[in-house]
Amino acid sequence: MTLLEKLKTPEIAEDLHDRGYSRRDLGRIAALLGGTVAIGRAAPALAQQSARAVVGAVRIGSNECWTGPLPAGAAAAMKIVTEGNRYEPNNEHEKLFAAVSAVEGLPATHIRAWPGSSDPLNRVAVTFASPSRGIVTADPTYEQIWRTGAWLGAKVTKVPLGPNYQHDVKAMLAADPNAGLYYVCSPNNPTGTLTPIEDIVWLAENKPKDAVLVVDEAYIHFAGTANAAKLVASRSDVLVMRTFSKLFGMAGMRLGLTFAAPTLHEKMMRYDGFQVSNMLPMTAVACGTASLPLAAEIKARRDEMVAVREKTIAHIESRGLKVLPGSHANMFMVDWKAKTPKQMMDAFLAQNVQIGRAWSAYPTMSRVTVGSADDMAKFRIALDKILMA
Ligand SMILES: Cc1ncc(COP(=O)(O)O)c(C=O)c1O
Incomplete structure (x- = not known):
C-alpha cells in the first residue's frame, strides 16, 4: 500500500x-512523510540563507561539532563496516535501546531511533497539528517546525522569548490555548538558552490534554x-527529541532518538509502519551505542566547548559588542551594532570564516557556532581585522 493509499x-x-x-x-502530507518534499535540514535551499559549506573555511555557521565522533564511537563504527x-x-x-535505556532511565519501549530529528518532527506535526489545531513556538527558535506548519496549513504562533531568553511558557499557552502542538527547544537554537524543567512541566500540565508537547x-x-526525558515515563502527551548531530559529532552519520509513550509513538508511526524509524545504518547505530554511556568523555567535550565559548565571548565584549547572555550550548548570538549580519557574514567569509545567520526576531544579530580552540582563535583574529578596517 502506498503512503497516499494508507492516508x-x-x-x-x-x-x-x-x-x-x-x-x-x-498529497501534501504524503509528500512530507515520504520525504519527497524537503522541509528539514535536508533542504538547505529552503532555509532563509543556504547553509552550503565553504570547503576549507573555518566552519562555525551550522552548529556542528568541531570534531568527529568520540574515539570509542568511531572505532565501533569502523569495526562494524566489515560486517x-x-x-x-x-x-x-x-543494544542501542539498552544503552539509551540505562543512561536515561527509560524503558526501551519508550525509545525510537531515527536518521536525525527532521522526520520525527514532521510526523509529530502531522499527527497533532492541522488546519484547525495550531503550533506554538518561541521566537527565535529552530524553524523547521515553522516550515512544516506552513506546508500543512497549520497556524504557527511565535512567542518572544522571556526576559532571560527562556521560553515564556505561560505566554505560549495564552497565545494559542487550543494549539495541537507546543514546541520547546532547550537549549534553544539560536540563543543557546535553557528553559527550566519546571516551566516545561508547567506547560505539559496546563496545555490542552489532547495536544502534544x-x-x-x-x-x-x-x-x-x-533534561525532560523522564517526563515521558509518566505522561503520554510529551515527546522528547535528541540527536547525535551535535556534541557527539555525528551530523553526517545521521542518528536521532525520540522518547515518548508507546501510544504516542504508534500514533505518529501509523502512516507507514516502520519505514524510517529503527532501520538505520549500522555504522551510526554502533557509534551512538558506544558513545552515549561515555559520561567522562562527554563532560570533557562540554568543558572544552565552554572554555572556548567563554574566552571568545569575553573577546567580543572587550571590543564593545554585545553577546546575548545565557548560552548553555555551542552557539551564541552577537549584536554587531553598526553593521548588518549579512555584511558581517560576508566580511568574515572574506577572511575564510563562515559564521551563521540572523533570525528575523533579532535582525541585528548573527549566530556563531563554537568551534575548536583553533577555529575560534581564527574567528577572533578575523573579527579584529574587520573591526579595524
Ligand atoms: C534544535 C535542533 N533540532 C533538531 C536539529 C536537526 O538535527 P538533525 O536532523 O541533524 O538531527 C537541529 C539541527 O541543527 C537543531 O538545531
Whole structure:
C-alpha cells in the first residue's frame, strides 16, 4: 500500500478530516512523510540563507561539532563496516535501546531511533497539528517546525522569548490555548538558552490534554543540566527529541532518538509502519551505542566547548559588542551594532570564516557556532581585522 493509499484508509482519513485537513491536503502530507518534499535540514535551499559549506573555511555557521565522533564511537563504527553484508549483524538496535535505556532511565519501549530529528518532527506535526489545531513556538527558535506548519496549513504562533531568553511558557499557552502542538527547544537554537524543567512541566500540565508537547533537546549534552526525558515515563502527551548531530559529532552519520509513550509513538508511526524509524545504518547505530554511556568523555567535550565559548565571548565584549547572555550550548548570538549580519557574514567569509545567520526576531544579530580552540582563535583574529578596517 502506498503512503497516499494508507492516508485514505477510513481510520486515518477520518482523523485527518476531523482535524481540518481536506482531501487535497493528503498529497501534501504524503509528500512530507515520504520525504519527497524537503522541509528539514535536508533542504538547505529552503532555509532563509543556504547553509552550503565553504570547503576549507573555518566552519562555525551550522552548529556542528568541531570534531568527529568520540574515539570509542568511531572505532565501533569502523569495526562494524566489515560486517556490512548483514542487515543487522548482532541485534544492534536492541543494544542501542539498552544503552539509551540505562543512561536515561527509560524503558526501551519508550525509545525510537531515527536518521536525525527532521522526520520525527514532521510526523509529530502531522499527527497533532492541522488546519484547525495550531503550533506554538518561541521566537527565535529552530524553524523547521515553522516550515512544516506552513506546508500543512497549520497556524504557527511565535512567542518572544522571556526576559532571560527562556521560553515564556505561560505566554505560549495564552497565545494559542487550543494549539495541537507546543514546541520547546532547550537549549534553544539560536540563543543557546535553557528553559527550566519546571516551566516545561508547567506547560505539559496546563496545555490542552489532547495536544502534544515536543521538547527538542538537540543541544542538551552541551548544557549538562536536567533534561525532560523522564517526563515521558509518566505522561503520554510529551515527546522528547535528541540527536547525535551535535556534541557527539555525528551530523553526517545521521542518528536521532525520540522518547515518548508507546501510544504516542504508534500514533505518529501509523502512516507507514516502520519505514524510517529503527532501520538505520549500522555504522551510526554502533557509534551512538558506544558513545552515549561515555559520561567522562562527554563532560570533557562540554568543558572544552565552554572554555572556548567563554574566552571568545569575553573577546567580543572587550571590543564593545554585545553577546546575548545565557548560552548553555555551542552557539551564541552577537549584536554587531553598526553593521548588518549579512555584511558581517560576508566580511568574515572574506577572511575564510563562515559564521551563521540572523533570525528575523533579532535582525541585528548573527549566530556563531563554537568551534575548536583553533577555529575560534581564527574567528577572533578575523573579527579584529574587520573591526579595524
Ligand atoms: C534544535 C535542533 N533540532 C533538531 C536539529 C536537526 O538535527 P538533525 O536532523 O541533524 O538531527 C537541529 C539541527 O541543527 C537543531 O538545531
